[in-house]
Amino acid sequence: MPTVKLHQNGEVYQQEVDANSNLVVLAGVKKFPHLKYGCGMGKCTKCTVKVISGGESLPEPNWKENKMLGDKLGEGYRLACQLYISENIEIVQE
Numbered sequence: 001m002p003t004v005k006l007h008q009n010g011e012v013y014q015q016e017v018d019a020n021s022n023l024v025v026l027a028g029v030k031k032f033p034h035l036k037y038g039c040g041m042g043k044c045t046k047c048t049v050k051v052i053s054g055g056e057s058l059p060e061p062n063w064k065e066n067k068m069l070g071d072k073l074g075e076g077y078r079l080a081c082q083l084y085i086s087e088n089i090e091i092v093q094e
């Protein structure tokens with residue numbers, strides 16, 4: 001099972017999740033409770049995270065991420081609602 005390490009407001013939350021989990025879906029059922037999110041559909045950017053490590057295991061950004069994040073993709077930002085986690089990952093959410 002992949003481990004997700006989330007940095008947020010000076011706190012670090014670490015948790016194992018099932019392979020191919022979507023963190024926003026988990027947050028919605030209180031199984032990944034610290035993640036901030038909104039629409040769950042790639043439209044609001046409230047779920048934006050910066051990937052510190054493990055990004056190579058993620059799929060290429062989809063059209064929603066390209067549209068909403070633009071140049072920030074190159075800085076490591078992703079929309080958590082558009083990602084399925086298959087390997088360990090470390091992310092920051094402001």
Ligand code: FES
Pocket residue numbers: 024037038039040041042043044045046047048079080081082
């Ligand atoms: S939750 Fe709205 S873009 Fe991800």
